[in-house]
Every structure is written in structure tokens, then in C-alpha cells.
Amino acid sequence: MLERVWDDISKSADYSFNASHSVAYATLAYWCGYLKAHYPVYYMTAVFNNTDKPDKLVKYMDDARAMGIRILPPHINKSGKKFTVDKDGIRFGLSSIKFVGDKAVDEILELRPFTSYLNFEERVSSKVNSRMRESLRASGAFSELDGTKVDPNAQQQVTGMYISESPFTLYRDIVNRFSMDWEAVRNAQPNATIKFCATIGAVKKSKVKKKTSKQYGRAMAFMSVRMENADEPIRCTLFPNTYDKVKDVVKEGVAVYIVATVQKPLDVLVQNVMPLEQMKDMLTMI
Numbered sequence: 001m002l003e004r005v006w007d008d009i010s011k012s013a014d015y016s017f018n019a020s021h022s023v024a025y026a027t028l029a030y031w032c033g034y035l036k037a038h039y040p041v042y043y044m045t046a047v048f049n050n051t052d053k054p055d056k057l058v059k060y061m062d063d064a065r066a067m068g069i070r071i072l073p074p075h076i077n078k079s080g081k082k083f084t085v086d087k088d089g090i091r092f093g094l095s096s097i098k099f100v101g102d103k104a105v106d107e108i109l110e111l112r113p114f115t116s117y118l119n120f121e122e123r124v125s126s127k128v129n130s131r132m133r134e135s136l137r138a139s140g141a142f143s144e145l146d147g148t149k150v151d152p153n154a155q156q157q158v159t160g161m162y163i164s165e166s167p168f169t170l171y172r173d174i175v176n177r178f179s180m181d182w183e184a185v186r187n188a189q190p191n192a193t194i195k196f197c198a199t200i201g202a203v204k205k206s207k208v209k210k211k212t213s214k215q216y217g218r219a220m221a222f223m224s225v226r227m228e229n230a231d232e233p234i235r236c237t238l239f240p241n242t243y244d245k246v247k248d249v250v251k252e253g254v255a256v257y258i259v260a261t262v263q264k265p266l267d268v269l270v271q272n273v274m275p276l277e278q279m280k281d282m283l284t285m286i
Helices: 002-016 019-038 040-049 054-066 102-111 117-123 130-139 152-159 172-178 182-186 240-246 276-285
Strands: 084-086 089-091 193-207 219-226 234-238 255-264 267-275
Touching: 019 040, 040 054, 040 084, 040 089, 054 193, 054 219, 117 130, 130 152, 172 193, 172 276, 182 193, 219 240, 234 240, 234 255, 240 267, 255 276, 267 276
Parallel strands: 234 267
Antiparallel strands: 084 089, 193 219, 193 255, 219 234, 255 267
16 A cells, blocks of 8 residues: 555656756746845845735845845835835835825826925825825935934834834844843743744734633734844734733834743743833833
């Protein structure tokens, strides 16, 4: 019987992953490696534009920064629709800003350059509604024209991430003072309590489905978070009592401090979540 199974496997090997597949994958891997080594800015721009998951995009941006590539904020006169190569790095695209639609971006690209936000207001039509205008301002798209400073947290809210600087750089004092490092978190044993800083990636809301549970029907959530220098995300579970307290914080892209209990490696049960911005405000009051 075993010999017959082995014979079947051997025969299927002729077509299940044949030489042509191997050559194609090897060629693709070679060209990706070549482009990343010799044209890193162009390569990473293409990677950004072909990534539809925010947590992966955040990781790729961290990878780009580690390669010495600057991630540039939206600019009303310099940004394209998508991520584009800029002489100083990779420029964030206007269509990636929340609430800004493609038709509005098309009009902006056609009418520009603009000399100021006031000039922009005077020239664009109702296709660029008030909500879009607020998002563009919050993203930092007019900061260079008007000489205004970008609020990193406002920028994060409309782009889903910290662009100009990593949140771990913005809150370096908190990270160094309160957060366990990546190796300690990754190697923590089941039932251990861990405390760490991370950025929130994908969030999935759910409800307790076990009908015999006292929590049946109550809202809960799962989220993926990533620490600084981490090569893997951490899966977090938030049961109803915890989720009720922190649901306004649990949003993609937010930089947070997490207290949790390890269930298994890189899989934790969250006890508390606090935005790093809030921790910073609390520390300045002490």
C-alpha cells in the first residue's frame, strides 16, 4: 500500500511542480533581488502600490526606512494618485488619504500647482468636498505651502499610519522606558505577562458565539500588532470586558502600549491598551 502511494506521488511530481515552474520562480526571485539591490526606491515604490493590507504596508515602510529610504508625506503639488518616486524618497499618494476620492484627485492634478490652501479653496469645485479638504490638511498636504507643522497623530488618523517618522521614534522615551524588546516578547512563555509598544494593523470585530457563556452576544475583537524591528506580527485577542474599555483606541495604525498575557508564542490575551500619545501626555503632567 505504501509503495503504491509513493508511486502515485512520484508520478504527480512530473506535473504538480515541474521544471518550468521552478525556472519561472527562480527568474522572478532573481529580478526582484536585482531591482531591490540596484533600484531600491523604485522597487519599494512598486511594493507599496501593490500592497492592500495596512499592516503589511507599515512593515514595508519600516523596511524602506531601514534601507535609508525616506517616506515623504502627501504634498498637494508633488504627490501623484499613488505612491511615486521623489528625488528625496517615496512620496505618499493623494488617493491613499482617507475620504479623498479618485475624481477629487483627478481635479486636483489637473488644476495644480496651488500657491496656498486659500488658493486651493478658491479654485477647486464641489468634487472636493469639505471632508476631503479636512483630510488633505490633516495629512500634511499643505504644510510646506503654508509653513504649518504636521500633527503626527492627525496625520495618522487620515492616512492610517505615521508617515514622516516611525511612531517608535516619536515616542522613543516611552518605548525605552516601558516596553519590553521584541526578543523578550517573542520568547515569552505561556501565562507570562508582557508589556510592549506596537502599532495596530488589521482589526477584526466579532461577538462571543458560545451560547453557554455569560458573555454570549457581546462584542469582542481580534487585532494584529507589530513591534519595532519585529519580523512577525503579534495576534491579540480582546474579550468583551477589555474591548468595552478600549474600543475607541483599537484602530488601524494607532501606536499603543499593550499589557497582555501570553497564550502561546506571538498570540496574546489583551488586558489593557493605551495610546502612546495619551501616555506621553500623562508623563508630562507628572
